């Protein structure tokens with residue numbers, strides 16, 4: 136496995152925008168630096184430009200004039216994809232139907248003129264790596280979705296790419312398989328130490344796989360950060376709501392306190408403003424006795440989910456608050472409760488749209 | 489009335505038509521083939537009689553050459569036309585497919601206009617070199633006519649197949665380092681295989697049986713349909729022309745079946 140590891144390039148994207156021939160601006164000019172060996176996730180809703188960004192890095196799409204793509208220090212902007220040495224895993228897998236599994240995996244090596252013996256060895260290595268032993272001679276249409284995904288990955292990794300590009304590789308699979316393959320993919324990317332750029336619209340996938348996450352919105356980068364940073368410290372309402380569940384509350388800030396209809400919450404640091412927007416994650420809110428709390432409300436509903444219960448509290452803020460409470464506490468709808476939130480868990484967000 | 493009965497009742501007219509206008513004449517043809525002085529061995533004459541055999545070989549070679557040339561031209565043109573947008577594209581496609589409705593006579597006429605004794609090519613070569621190039625009445629004229637005939641049919645099939653190609657496959661091959669040539673060889677052409685077999689089969693069968701063009705060109709090269717015509721109308725040799733007809737059908741069908749089994753395609757071999 137060490138033979139395939141440790142040859143990732145760093146990728147630098149400079150002022151890369153993309154306007155298609157029909158006038159659609161899929162991507163506003165953006166800068167992005169990807170560190171050698173890291174897994175960077177492009178996360179955002181459908182149509183926000185993730186695939187376009189990935190295709191520019193791959194060389195399948197030219198950026199608008201002025202944009203540049205660099206691998207390490209080499210300018211790749213005008214280098215065609217076949218000379219970029221990138222591995223790609225497509226959403227549709229794009230496996231060659233006229234070749235067996237082994238021939239698919241070995242195709243890039245064959246093109247590179249690797250002799251049959253060395254090729255067979257590398258194919259065997261890839262087959263072991265992606266757990267598809269026994270399928271080597273199958274035709275593509277004899278594979279399940281999960282097996283296809285692995286073959287696509289094996290084929291992309293077999294050429295020892297400088298950068299591995301994955302476009303929603305798990306989206307086509309059903310939920311339980313997706314979870315399992317996500318874990319496998321994570322271990323594989325870590326062990327390869329390859330530079331990987333991973334596109335997804337699924338925030339759980341982004342969290343698990345990404346060293347860093349680029350949250351995108353409408354063709355622009357909304358925030359770049361580690362999974363913890365984008366989760367705990369979103370810089371905008373969009374990021375707060377797209378990454379994980381979030382309560383967005385509005386109220387005035389006065390003397391370090393956020394004033395809400397049902398009371399007030401302490402803030403870690405804040406200047407006074409008449410109308411502020413703040414984010415509170417459901418799991419950071421604790422249900423306490425009504426008497427002890429500076430913020431109170433009425434329980435509207437309790438949903439038992441197994442590992443936790445989702446409680447909706449009204450009257451505390453302008454909108455009903457979602458609270459994720461331990462599955463052990465016993466409360467019921469209609470009950471008056473107090474709510475307690477640590478000051479650093481209340482994140483003030485810039486006011487926008 | 490049960491569902492099954494209903495289907496059978498619907499199928500009845502089809503069965504009647506098939507029997508009356510397809511099976512009966514065909515059976516009659518088979519019987520007529522054996523009615524001559526040669527008896528059943530008339531069926532072997534197409535292989536044993538030197539003149540018939542030479543004609544058969546001519547016909548098969550010509551049809552095969554036409555099919556291959558058509559596939560090459562139509563594939564290049566079809567790929568280009570489907571993948572590029574340029575002014576005049578629609579006109580070009582219309583022109584290429586215009587001869588679809590032409591009968592063989594018209595195609596033969598066009599070839600004479602082009603390469604006949606008073607033809608365009610002859611006139612040009614005459615002014616340039618003082619020598620008149622005339623090939624309308626040779627096997628090249630026939631070949632050209634058959635090309636004219638089959639390109640429109642094949643090009644439409646190929647264009648439809650190109651449109652259905654998964655661009656992702658080509659992009660995947662490129663990402664793995666394949667040059668544009670390698671992409672064509674390893675991805676595009678294999679994916680077009682079924683379309684080649686389907687449209688090639690039509691082109692081949694059409695060329696095997698084409699009569700109008702050969703007749704119009706009044707060539708001295710014999711092709712099977714012409715031979716059948718002469719045996720039938722001029723020599724009134726019913727049994728031989730029937731046997732030759734069956735032979736033509738069987739051989740065309742067999743060659744197509746062979747091509748199909750090689751390609752592993754799921755396309756019907758036209759008879």
Ligand SMILES: Nc1ncnc2c1ncn2[C@@H]1O[C@H](COP(=O)(O)OP(=O)(O)O)[C@@H](O)[C@H]1O
Pocket residue numbers: 155156157159160161179180181182183184185186187188
């Ligand atoms: N070839 C194209 N021509 C015109 N518009 C395109 C093309 N490809 C993508 N787009 C548009 O660009 C935007 C971004 O697309 P894409 O990058 O595929 O989004 P994502 O992968 O995030 O879903 C979308 O609005 C899409 O419709």
Ligand SMILES: [Mg+2]
Pocket residue numbers: 182185186187
């Ligand atoms: Mg996409």
